[in-house]
Amino acid sequence: MMTTFDRLSTMLIKDYPSTPEMLTLDTPLETLGIDSLGLAELLFNVEDEFGVTLPTQPVPLPTVGDVVAYIDALVVAQSRTAIQGDTAATTAHLRVS
Numbered sequence: 188m189m190t191t192f193d194r195l196s197t198m199l200i201k202d203y204p205s206t207p208e209m210l211t212l213d214t215p216l217e218t219l220g221i222d223s224l225g226l227a228e229l230l231f232n233v234e235d236e237f238g239v240t241l242p243t244q245p246v247p248l249p250t251v252g253d254v255v256a257y258i259d260a261l262v263v264a265q266s267r268t269a270i271q272g273d274t275a276a277t278t279a280h281l282r283v284s
Contacts, residue, residue, distance in 0.1 A: 191237075191255045191262075198232055199251070212252030233258060239265055 189197075196210045203219045221229060226248060230241055233254070239261040248254050 191258050192251070194236060195233070195251065195255055195258065198229070198236060202229070202232070210251055212250065212255065214251045215249055216251065216254070217249075229254070237262060 192212065196207065199205050199210060199219060200207065203221060203225075205219050209219070216226060216229075233239070234241055237258055239258065241261070246257060248257055
């Protein structure tokens, strides 16, 4: 199973001038040529790749590791929300039945 870092690295290698050797958790995004506009584009692609919805407020993400941690946090939070919603819907259905 690919890790978040692996999946993000694949995206970065495809879309930005980078190589696997360049990418570590400590790699600054700016060394890959990713400015604030590029980060917005990257995050739109992250939404599609990871099936998450990004909040509207900006978050400082200076390194690849920061992006990985952000994605992981979103996946966990949104998975919990989905599970809680499913549980509430099932409970409501059982009360009605």
